[in-house]
Amino acid sequence: MTAYIIRRLLFLVFVLFGVSILIFGLLSTFSPERRAAAYVTTPKQAENIPLIIQKYGLDKPFYVQYGKWVEQVADGNLGWSLVAARPVAQAFWNYFPTTLELNLFASPLVIIVGIWLGTMSGVHRDSFFDHSTRIAAIVGWSLPTFLFALILLMVFYGYLDMFSPGILSSDLSLWVANNPDKFVRYTGMYSIDGLLNGRLDITLNALSHLVLPVVTQVIVVVALLMRVMRSGMIEEMNKDYVITAKAKGADFKTIYKKHAKKNALIPVITVAGQLVALSMEGSIAVEVVFNRQGMGWWLAESATQLDMPVLMSVCMFVGLVFVTSNLIIDIMYAYVDPRIRLH
Amino acid sequence: MKRIILAFACVLLMASAAVAASPKDTFVFESYGTVRTLDPACAYDVVSHQRIMNIYESLIFFDGSATDKFAPVLATEVPSVENGGIRDEGKTYEFKIRKGVKFHNGNDLTAEDVAYSLKRHMVVDQEGGPMWMMLEAVAGVSSTRKDGKIIDGIFETIDKSIDVKGDSVIIHLPKPFPPLLAVLAYSYGGVILDKEWTMANGGWDGTVKNAAKYNGPAFGAEPLQKIANGTGPYKMVKWAPSNEFIFQRSDNYWGEKPQLNTAIIRYNKEWSSRKLALQNGDADRVTVDAQYLTEVQDMDNIKLFSVPQLSVTGAMFCQKINPEANPNIGSGKLDGEGIPSDFFADINVRKAFLHAFDRQMYIEDVWNNNVTIPTTPNAKGLPYSKEEPVYEYDLEKAAECMKKAWGGKVWEKGFKMVITHNTGNAQREAAALMIAENIMSLNPKFQIEVRNVDWKDYNVAYRKFQYPLFIIGWGADYPDPDNFLTTFMASTGVYGKYMGYKNEEVDKLARYARFEIDPEKRRDAYYRMQDLWYEDAPGVILYQKVDHFAYRSNIDGFIPHPMLDHEWENLKLLKKN
Numbered sequence: 033m034t035a036y037i038i039r040r041l042l043f044l045v046f047v048l049f050g051v052s053i054l055i056f057g058l059l060s061t062f063s064p065e066r067r068a069a070a071y072v073t074t075p076k077q078a079e080n081i082p083l084i085i086q087k088y089g090l091d092k093p094f095y096v097q098y099g100k101w102v103e104q105v106a107d108g109n110l111g112w113s114l115v116a117a118r119p120v121a122q123a124f125w126n127y128f129p130t131t132l133e134l135n136l137f138a139s140p141l142v143i144i145v146g147i148w149l150g151t152m153s154g155v156h157r158d159s160f161f162d163h164s165t166r167i168a169a170i171v172g173w174s175l176p177t178f179l180f181a182l183i184l185l186m187v188f189y190g191y192l193d194m195f196s197p198g199i200l201s202s203d204l205s206l207w208v209a210n211n212p213d214k215f216v217r218y219t220g221m222y223s224i225d226g227l228l229n230g231r232l233d234i235t236l237n238a239l240s241h242l243v244l245p246v247v248t249q250v251i252v253v254v255a256l257l258m259r260v261m262r263s264g265m266i267e268e269m270n271k272d273y274v275i276t277a278k279a280k281g282a283d284f285k286t287i288y289k290k291h292a293k294k295n296a297l298i299p300v301i302t303v304a305g306q307l308v309a310l311s312m313e314g315s316i317a318v319e320v321v322f323n324r325q326g327m328g329w330w331l332a333e334s335a336t337q338l339d340m341p342v343l344m345s346v347c348m349f350v351g352l353v354f355v356t357s358n359l360i361i362d363i364m365y366a367y368v369d370p371r372i373r374l375h
Numbered sequence: 376m377k378r379i380i381l382a383f384a385c386v387l388l389m390a391s392a393a394v395a396a397s398p399k400d401t402f403v404f405e406s407y408g409t410v411r412t413l414d415p416a417c418a419y420d421v422v423s424h425q426r427i428m429n430i431y432e433s434l435i436f437f438d439g440s441a442t443d444k445f446a447p448v449l450a451t452e453v454p455s456v457e458n459g460g461i462r463d464e465g466k467t468y469e470f471k472i473r474k475g476v477k478f479h480n481g482n483d484l485t486a487e488d489v490a491y492s493l494k495r496h497m498v499v500d501q502e503g504g505p506m507w508m509m510l511e512a513v514a515g516v517s518s519t520r521k522d523g524k525i526i527d528g529i530f531e532t533i534d535k536s537i538d539v540k541g542d543s544v545i546i547h548l549p550k551p552f553p554p555l556l557a558v559l560a561y562s563y564g565g566v567i568l569d570k571e572w573t574m575a576n577g578g579w580d581g582t583v584k585n586a587a588k589y590n591g592p593a594f595g596a597e598p599l600q601k602i603a604n605g606t607g608p609y610k611m612v613k614w615a616p617s618n619e620f621i622f623q624r625s626d627n628y629w630g631e632k633p634q635l636n637t638a639i640i641r642y643n644k645e646w647s648s649r650k651l652a653l654q655n656g657d658a659d660r661v662t663v664d665a666q667y668l669t670e671v672q673d674m675d676n677i678k679l680f681s682v683p684q685l686s687v688t689g690a691m692f693c694q695k696i697n698p699e700a701n702p703n704i705g706s707g708k709l710d711g712e713g714i715p716s717d718f719f720a721d722i723n724v725r726k727a728f729l730h731a732f733d734r735q736m737y738i739e740d741v742w743n744n745n746v747t748i749p750t751t752p753n754a755k756g757l758p759y760s761k762e763e764p765v766y767e768y769d770l771e772k773a774a775e776c777m778k779k780a781w782g783g784k785v786w787e788k789g790f791k792m793v794i795t796h797n798t799g800n801a802q803r804e805a806a807a808l809m810i811a812e813n814i815m816s817l818n819p820k821f822q823i824e825v826r827n828v829d830w831k832d833y834n835v836a837y838r839k840f841q842y843p844l845f846i847i848g849w850g851a852d853y854p855d856p857d858n859f860l861t862t863f864m865a866s867t868g869v870y871g872k873y874m875g876y877k878n879e880e881v882d883k884l885a886r887y888a889r890f891e892i893d894p895e896k897r898r899d900a901y902y903r904m905q906d907l908w909y910e911d912a913p914g915v916i917l918y919q920k921v922d923h924f925a926y927r928s929n930i931d932g933f934i935p936h937p938m939l940d941h942e943w944e945n946l947k948l949l950k951k952n
């Protein structure tokens with residue numbers, strides 16, 4: 033097992049190298065003028081585009097520019113993010129905790145609710161419950177996230193004046209800003225930092241700001257997981273070992289909970305792992321509507337403005353997340369299904 | 376378990392309910408602008424300007440809503456010919472520096488700080504930064520570098536141009552530069568720093584010998600990028616990029632104590648969310664784009680100000696289109712399948728396009744009557760703005776002009792071309808479509824396609840002369856006709872050169888008026904340039920931008936100013952009831 037993990041982690045280096053070449057190559061297809069325009073905010077500044085090209089070497093051959101970038105990264109310098117007005121590494125720690133905080137609450141809910149609903153639907157196939165959850169799943173999956181988020185915002189914040197957007201209320205945000213010695217940002221996530229600093233009010237306030245984004249994320253994402261779990265359950269429930277168990281008079285709950293469900297989890301683990309990995313990129317719709325600028329917002333803005341250092345670093349990060357999540361998924365396979373051995 | 380979940384939900388609801396409405400001594404403004412830098416030498420965008428100008432101060436600032444009158448800030452009076460502050464035929468400016476002013480860190484303001492700051496901004500001169508204005512005034516060049524190399528003796532020139540004499544700072548100019556006060560009133564050159572603090576934080580060491588080391592820093596490498604220490608009414612507490620910027624009232628401010636203790640400027644890109652924040656009182660002001668204006672007009676307890684800005688957008692004819700592999704001009708010949716590269720060099724073509732623009736319909740249908748259309752690039756609100764006649768919307772006249780164009784060949788053969796506008800700008804798209812459809816209605820052989828192009832690509836392409844007609848706007852760097860008429864009309868102007876428009880008289884007038892200190896002679900020169908805009912018809916002025924400021928009704932103190940756009944907020948003037 034250890035040798036397998038080490039081998040997979042070594043493989044990561046090649047993946048990251050491949051990703052960096054690919055992204056750098058793609059971005060290099062934009063003309064030097066187009067890339068220099070990212071530094072320009074006014075037509076007057078546009079006059080300096082040739083000088084900007086010269087200063088940043090944007091007209092140099094691909095390998096020279098890539099070499100320079102690798103050299104910088106090796107020195108621990110990921111570059112400057114124009115969008116974030118901060119060095120990329122620093123900006124990452126500004127945005128990532130916001131995304132992580134949302135997923136910390138949304139992902140377990142997605143997995144628990146998805147597996148439970150899928151199991152129930154599969155076990156009680158063609159019942160009213162099954163039909164209702166299937167319809168809800170289709171609606172949830174088809175509904176544009178942006179629209180659903182807006183509906184929640186209008187209803188709860190607009191009409192009921194509850195669950196305001198943002199990360200923290202103005203008064204608490206001010207208190208935190210004015211008391212850096214009394215409130216340490218250990219994780220960058222207010223809900224966790226509130227607990228670590230003994231400020232339950234900050235934790236609760238941060239959680240109240242998380243309710244609508246988490247609900248949106250769960251409802252939109254849970255549908256896929258539920259469908260996969262349901263299909264798995266239906267398939268398992270029709271297999272010979274279940275029929276035999278039933279014939280032997282085994283308890284129905286024991287059959288589907290102890291035997292069928294565990295076997296149906298294999299594809300669910302794959303999908304859940306991918307969903308969690310994907311959610312680390314952030315969701316632009318959730319982040320924009322609920323005013324929580326995280327990885328999704330940062331990546332989208334950087335792509336629009338061609339903020340190259342950010343695009344390079346974030347794509348590498350996504351590559352890292354996916355390789356790691358695949359590794360975790362493989363390890364979980366072995367745990368769930370003893371027939372699978374990792375070599 | 377159910378009880379625990381229920382109890383937790385109730386606590387969350389209570390926590391959520393306790394959030395409502397911004398605190399009483401705090402002003403909350405939600406907008407979507409992002410700050411690039413807090414270094415006054417490098418900031419060249421309106422969002423950074425707003426943050427800087429509430430923390431730092433300049434020697435003078437605009438007086439109320441005026442663009443040509445100033446009020447003293449860190450200077451005790453505004454220099455003028457009458458008070459002796461402007462002398463030597465406009466080549467010397469003397470600013471007497473206010474005493475008893477402290478920076479946020481407790482250091483006293485001195486004349487030495489002022490001289491250092493003005494010099495330091497020019498020494499830094501970041502690529503694409505705003506220092507071209509001060510450099511043009513002080514050194515007669517628009518950059519400290521030429522072809523990527525520092526100009527010999529430029530730092531000596533900067534150093535010699537600014538003197539300290541007692542409590543005064545004296546600026547020496549090689550030529551009179553009437554817009555100087557307007558430049559100094561904004562953050563693009565006139566912001567005053569604490570010399571000691573700046574040097575301690577890695578800023579220019581004050582010597583000419585070492586100036587090159589501090590020149591042209593890369594983006595983000597400027598030492599004052601994320602720190603600030605000014606003399607202004609507010610100090611920075613927190614800047615979390617694209618999240619929030621928090622100001623707190625400075626206790627040692629020299630002027631009248633502002634009413635508001637704190638201000639939070641929060642990034643919020645989504646209009647629905649901003650609107651609800653304003654409606655619920657969680658925000659005291661939000662940014663309103665033109666398309667959402669009616670939604671705010673229908674809201675209760677809101678004060679709405681619509682302020683015409685010194686920002687003009689026009690459709691510019693290019694008279695020297697780049698013919699190389701240019702898909703926007705078809706065959707590149709006047710054969711019915713394209714246009715030649717000098718298609719718009721014929722004034723009849725230009726006039727036909729002007730007659731095809733229905734101003735009235737554009738104002739009513741596209742802008743809901745919430746816009747003004749100036750007759751020349753010298754926007755309303757600028758000095759020497761003159762109402763010129765316009766080429767009225769008349770398709771018969773447009774057809775007549777087209778029949779005359781190119782000796783009748785345009786009418787006979789027809790043409791094909793592309794009009795572009797930048798993606799996402801509905802008003803520019805509407806103008807492009809209107810012109811295209813009206814021109815095409817003149818003759819079935821006239822074919823115009825309207826395409827949208829991403830803004831960054833657009834910015835590159837028009838500068839390569841690729842667009843026969845480009846639609847573009849210009850916002851004031853300083854409120855002076857020089858910044859508009861020269862830009863749009865001079866053959867060296869930022870747009871003039873990409874229009875391929877050249878009129879010797881215009882160029883002569885632009886050069887002359889820029890340095891002329893006699894207001895009447897200046898006025899005459901700019902009036903003549905505006906006459907020539909009508910006579911030569913080099914472009915169609917589409918609109919003057921109007922920005923909307925939506926406040927909760929308990930907020931007072933806003934003073935509209937055409938230079939200060941919707942990202943602006945002068946916090947010290949605001950009062951919350």
